[in-house]
Ligand code: SF4
């Protein structure tokens with residue numbers, strides 16, 4: 144069926160043609176980096192959730208992340224997606240008798256994970272008066288001339304990698320989940336930034352990118368993991384991942400390495416010979432807010 | 448549809464200026480939102496400590512208005528007389544607009560709105576049935592379509608046949624709509640109450656109290672709307688409507704006082720984590736405008752509203768008193784159930800820290816814009832309803 148060409152359809156058609164030609168012209172005249180940017184942006188927008196991507200799609204996503212880092216921050220990074228290892232479930236134990244409140248872990252974690260200058264660190268060390276467990280009496284910004292102070296004790300808190308995580312349950316889009324090695328991760332490209340997970344976490348472990356992250360190129364750690372310390376963007380959530388970019392390759396997390404007193408013990412919960420299992424079996428260990436039943440894989444203990 | 452839309456746009460110069468005014472009111476907010484999108488949510492007063500604020504507060508309040516608009520007036524379509532018909536349609540319109548408002552408040556609150564499709568079935572990965580937020584979005588959308596559909600069908604029926612649909616045909620839909628109305632507000636309460644990490648919200652009283660305060664604020668809001676429409680659009684509202692709204696308002700306010708009193712008892716008899724925020728209102732901890740006067744004022748207004756509405760009933764529902772009571776009710780509940788309750792839940796943080804939250808001008812501007820847009824829609828809908836009534840009388 145043909146219709147007489149009226150003024151209106153003609154105008155519509157003409158406009159559409161002009162727009163298409165102009166669009167194609169603009170695209171063709173752009174230099175390759177611009178078209179690459181455009182392509183990356185579009186593909187990034189349509190990218191699937193990490194667990195639903197095919198291996199090829201993941202490789203493309205990793206390449207995009209590397210390109211973006213070069214373009215935006217002017218740094219060369221390598222981004223991988225090392226899978227969890229078989230028969231490994233990570234856990235942590237922290238010796239409160241040894242912690243002197245030096246906050247080296249806080250600093251090392253911040254650097255290793257390419258955290259934004261605008262954000263608070265993942266680890267929070269709370270200085271409490273001796274004899275008290277009342278967190279509302281804690282000092283979060285303590286800054287004495289020397290640590291430890293005689294009348295205080297120190298409680299470092301970070302993501303407890305809960306076995307039944309309140310944050311994962313809360314997320315409306317499945318952007319955060321628990322990996323087979325027990326680490327709770329976030330797909331920064333899938334998170335919609337609703338912050339419900341932050342509300343649900345009893346350990347105040349999650350950090351939101353309230354603005355475009357700022358990581359000076361000079362301190363960018365270049366070995367990165369898709370689910371770990373790769374560059375993040377504005378409007379998404381992040382948190383401690385037990386440094387999975389390191390620990391999945393058999394290394395220790397940055398906080399453990401940095402602690403000057405050896406208060407931190409990290410390891411595989413499934414390894415009966417490991418130091419972590421020794422501590423769990425021979426010390427009186429306890430978990431923070433155990434009564435909320437998120438089943439943290441993070442224990443505290445003391446020497447006495 | 449086209450006929451109905453045409454009716455919405457037609458009106459005298461006063462009506463047109465009103466629409467224009469609303470559109471202008473939205474402009475600063477839209478630009479504020481653009482700024483928020485380019486800069487990040489750092490342009491708001493929110494932080495990791497108080498990570499929901501003004502926006503989510505408005506969201507919670509408007510879900511309540513949406514729920515109560517239906518619970519209050521739609522059953523009247525079946526069981527009450529002819530004088531309720533127009534009022535019921537206006538209630539439908541109010542519900543639709545309030546749901547739109549709450550959805551918009553969520554939209555402006557998220558960091559990555561362009562990724563909203565991640566929550567849709569098939570293309571995205573909605574987290575059913577674990578995430579209460581997924582549930583909340585689902586019930587809100589269902590409620591929106593249900594009410595919009597019901598209202599549209601009702602109007603069209605009226606326009607074509609010149610009579611209101613028969614009660615028995617409406618009944619099943621109305622039952623579903625009322626259940627969904629209770630549903631949206633209960634799920635919204637669970638969204639907060641279901642967090643052991645936030646002891647201030649973590650109480651079984653939250654959902655019942657939400658329903659009660661929603662009914663109170665909803666009837667107050669309805670009274671104010673009808674009074675305004677009587678003046679500007681010559682809407683005739685029969686006496687039984689006023690009496691019923693006044694009675695509902697007074698009785699739910701009384702129940703609300705009992706709930707409030709038991710909150711106070713639990714908080715102050717033997718203090719616990721749940722009482723930290725309420726105690727901070729007197730101990731001077733914390734640093735937000737929502738500490739101290741704001742919450743205390745909200746509670747005081749609710750007490751005054753209760754007394755006022757009882758007084759209005761006793762005096763035989765005179766409009767002056769009724770309007771006063773309605774104003775106090777809406778203000779008191781808006782202050783508490785909006786931002787006061789939200790900020791209170793975040794303080795102190797789960798690690799015991801007292802943080803500050805000061806909303807910024809951007810937050811106020813965006814809020815104003817959303818309210819203006821929704822009022823715009825409401826004006827159109829009311830216009831259509833009144834025009835249909837006029838044509839079929
Ligand atoms: S500590 Fe918080 S963020 Fe970490 S797994 Fe548990 S609930 Fe989630």
Ligand code: SF4
Nearest residue numbers: 314334335337338340
């Ligand atoms: S902020 Fe991101 S990870 Fe957290 S609940 Fe929302 S979408 Fe999920």
